[in-house]
Amino acid sequence: MNREKVVFAFFIVLALTINFGFFIGDIGNPDHHNVYELFAAIVVSLIATVLKFGDRTHIGAVLLATSLVADLQLVAAAVVWGYGAQISAVGLDEAAMASVVSLSAGALLANITSVILLMVETIMIRR
Amino acid sequence: MNHILFVLLRRLRTPLITVIIVYAVSVLGFVIIPGVDDTGAPWRMSFFHAFYFVSFMGSTIGFGEIPYEFTDGQRMWTLVTIYGTVISWLYSIGKMLAVFQDQAFIRLMNRFAFIREVNRIGEPFYLVCGYGMTGSRVVSQLTRRGIHVVVVDIEQARIDALETDSLEHNVPGLCADASEPDVLNDAGLKSPFCVGVLPLTDQDPANLAISIASKLLVPKLPVICRTESDVTTANLASFGTDHIIDPFVTYADYLALAIHSPYKHLVYDWLTNPEHRSVASAYQETNGHWVICGYGRFGKALQRSFKGKPVNLTIIDIKPMDISANVSFVEGPGTEADTLEEANIREAVGLIAGTDNDANNLSIIMTALELNPKLLTVVRQNLSTNDPVFSAAKTDLVMEPSQIIANNILSLIKSTLIGEFLHEMMTHQDDVWAHTLVNRMSSVAGDAELDSWAFTVNAAETPALEKAMTEGKTLTLNLFLKDPGGLRQNLPAFPLMLKRAQVCKLLPGELTELEEGDEILFCGLSDAYYQMQWIVSNFNVFRHVIGDADALGGWLGRWYRSRKAKMQVEKTVPESDYSEL
Numbered sequence: 172m173n174r175e176k177v178v179f180a181f182f183i184v185l186a187l188t189i190n191f192g193f194f195i196g197d198i199g200n201p202d203h204h205n206v207y208e209l210f211a212a213i214v215v216s217l218i219a220t221v222l223k224f225g226d227r228t229h230i231g232a233v234l235l236a237t238s239l240v241a242d243l244q245l246v247a248a249a250v251v252w253g254y255g256a257q258i259s260a261v262g263l264d265e266a267a268m269a270s271v272v273s274l275s276a277g278a279l280l281a282n283i284t285s286v287i288l289l290m291v292e293t294i295m296i297r298r
Numbered sequence: 299m300n301h302i303l304f305v306l307l308r309r310l311r312t313p314l315i316t317v318i319i320v321y322a323v324s325v326l327g328f329v330i331i332p333g334v335d336d337t338g339a340p341w342r343m344s345f346f347h348a349f350y351f352v353s354f355m356g357s358t359i360g361f362g363e364i365p366y367e368f369t370d371g372q373r374m375w376t377l378v379t380i381y382g383t384v385i386s387w388l389y390s391i392g393k394m395l396a397v398f399q400d401q402a403f404i405r406l407m408n409r410f411a412f413i414r415e416v417n418r419i420g421e422p423f424y425l426v427c428g429y430g431m432t433g434s435r436v437v438s439q440l441t442r443r444g445i446h447v448v449v450v451d452i453e454q455a456r457i458d459a460l461e462t463d464s465l466e467h468n469v470p471g472l473c474a475d476a477s478e479p480d481v482l483n484d485a486g487l488k489s490p491f492c493v494g495v496l497p498l499t500d501q502d503p504a505n506l507a508i509s510i511a512s513k514l515l516v517p518k519l520p521v522i523c524r525t526e527s528d529v530t531t532a533n534l535a536s537f538g539t540d541h542i543i544d545p546f547v548t549y550a551d552y553l554a555l556a557i558h559s560p561y562k563h564l565v566y567d568w569l570t571n572p573e574h575r576s577v578a579s580a581y582q583e584t585n586g587h588w589v590i591c592g593y594g595r596f597g598k599a600l601q602r603s604f605k606g607k608p609v610n611l612t613i614i615d616i617k618p619m620d621i622s623a624n625v626s627f628v629e630g631p632g633t634e635a636d637t638l639e640e641a642n643i644r645e646a647v648g649l650i651a652g653t654d655n656d657a658n659n660l661s662i663i664m665t666a667l668e669l670n671p672k673l674l675t676v677v678r679q680n681l682s683t684n685d686p687v688f689s690a691a692k693t694d695l696v697m698e699p700s701q702i703i704a705n706n707i708l709s710l711i712k713s714t715l716i717g718e719f720l721h722e723m724m725t726h727q728d729d730v731w732a733h734t735l736v737n738r739m740s741s742v743a744g745d746a747e748l749d750s751w752a753f754t755v756n757a758a759e760t761p762a763l764e765k766a767m768t769e770g771k772t773l774t775l776n777l778f779l780k781d782p783g784g785l786r787q788n789l790p791a792f793p794l795m796l797k798r799a800q801v802c803k804l805l806p807g808e809l810t811e812l813e814e815g816d817e818i819l820f821c822g823l824s825d826a827y828y829q830m831q832w833i834v835s836n837f838n839v840f841r842h843v844i845g846d847a848d849a850l851g852g853w854l855g856r857w858y859r860s861r862k863a864k865m866q867v868e869k870t871v872p873e874s875d876y877s878e879l
Contacts, residue, residue, distance in 0.1 A: 210329075210345055214322040221315050225308025253346040 199265035244278035313390030356383030427476035428499030435704035477507035545699035550599035561732035591632030592653035713752035749824035762840035776808035791822020
């Protein structure tokens with residue numbers, strides 16, 4: 172067993188699960204989407220990105236790319252949320268919440284791709 | 299470049315994750331810890347405010363307690379996070395600086411910078427392996443002629459010297475083992491602009507490895523290799539190395555030539571050595587008894603070159619040697635008068651001090667000259683730093699291996715015709731012919747450096763000539779020699795050889811008609827070379843030289859003249875019509 176591989180897979184899967192947890196629920200209803208969950212999703216996604224640095228294989232490069240996409244989507248979601256809650260005159264309304272969740276849905280897709288790639292890589296390892 | 303980025307990111311993985319985690323924990327703490335707003339009502343920081351606060355606190359900017367004054371609980375957490383963020387920042391910046399100072403990383407960056415620099419060279423260049431005494435001479439002479447060079451050496455100090463040496467233009471250098479094919483590749487071996495490989499390291503195995511790698515990877519590329527042993531020479535020749543230069547053999551032949559036919563020797567010397575010897579230095583009294591001190595590589599090469607010449611040899615060496623018949627041998631150090639006496643130095647015409655120790659060589663010469671002041675002395679110089687001592691010793695000839703290799707390589711690079719010319723001269727001409735040639739060279743060059751160069755009459759090298767020939771003009775050899783600045787004068791140069799259809803004609807007449815494909819070798823001052831390049835490649839200069847007045851001036855001038863001529867014709871036409879009536 173390789174400790175590094177465990178940590179690597181752990182963060183990639185965790186990024187997906189937290190992301191999913193945040194995404195699930197009524198798209199425009201702020202009660203269904205927890206801000207702590209979004210925060211955790213961003214942090215885990217960032218860590219997963221850094222863990223992918225320096226892998227020069229082709230699959231490593233694609234993993235890094237998907238991870239960067241997830242980061243981008245989640246940060247955009249956080250910025251929209253921050254704008255809605257702090258700056259916008261109408262506050263965090265249904266429309267703002269919907270765009271936050273749809274952005275996180277995009278990140279979810281990227282994270283699913285990451286996990287699929289991870290599974291492909293695992294299956295391809297021959298002993 | 300991509301690789302560097304990857305290496306950098308991989309090394310920075312731990313510090314980056316540390317910063318992310320410390321920030322995440324700090325932000326989360328501020329969001330969770332309850333505070334109060336300005337009215338005293340309970341209030342919690344949002345993620346937005348918490349991230350804002352941690353961001354400026356972590357970078358030690360410190361705008362204060364924003365947006366409301368903190369409670370003691372929040373202050374306690376601030377204390378923790380101040381230290382946490384500052385330490386994590388220091389740690390990651392320290393790591394990043396360490397990566398930039400890491401020797402391996404610096405080597406990698408230098409390598410990529412070198413590859414970029416080599417790729418950017420858009421002109422023909424030579425790849426020089428080894429920047430020692432020989433290499434630096436070759437590089438400085440090549441750059442002086444405006445030829446690009448790329449250098450690989452195994453020692454960083456020598457690569458550093460590339461920047462401090464006063465070279466005419468920038469030379470990319472890499473510290474690496476040139477016997478590795480990867481290194482040769484990075485140094486532009488496969489580049490379309492690479493015109494030759496010069497393995498000049500002082501290690502025969504390395505030179506061998508470089509030569510064979512370049513012959514296998516790019517078979518067409520000429521390789522001029524330095525070698526110091528017969529075994530390597532044979533090995534190099536076996537796989538088609540284009541030119542192999544053994545300084546000892548070369549110098550032994552050179553010396554034998556000096557003794558056998560002094561004027562041919564001078565022609566050779568003037569053509570290959572930038573600091574040529576004066577005409578008066580031709581030796582007359584050279585046949586007779588010669589003493590050679592040191593029977594190493596040089597001594598052996600000398601014995602071979604002297605074979606068949608009217609010379610009898612005595613060899614002096616410290617170690618007893620098994621030497622073939624008809625050569626006498628004296629055992630002992632040549633630095634002592636006794637040994638020299640025993641070798642019959644008083645009767646000798648020449649002495650060659652050829653040991654591998656400079657001090658001993660000088661001592662041998664000084665001692666011998668006391669015994670026999672008329673002696674012709676040849677000394678081997680091993681270190682170029684000893685130049686002042688050797689010039690003070692006023693010996694007749696100094697044999698310096700690096701100088702010999704550098705001169706030979708340069709004459710090969712100038713033109714392959716020089717080698718053919720020298721071969722023709724050695725085989726078909728006598729010393730009297732050579733004497734007249736040396737006098738002619740001397741009248742052209744005097745004490746200045748006699749340069750040599752070649753032109754092939756074709757569209758690529760001499761476009762102006764080629765165009766005139768396709769127009770049906772008859773051109774003679776003397777048009778090369780006209781000075782574009784003043785047509786009555788000739789350039790300080792003359793043709794040495796004309797090669798047409800594989801036949802070489804030495805000293806061709808100036809009225810020889812040119813044909814396409816002729817190869818012409820010239821010698822003269824290098825200034826004449828630049829003028830000649832103008833004549834053969836610039837149409838206007840060429841027409842000026844052959845006296846074609848219509849073609850003078852640029853496009854504008856010609857257009858103006860043709861317009862003027864046309865207007866005159868239009869004016870005259872009606873008049874002629876009337877006269878016909």
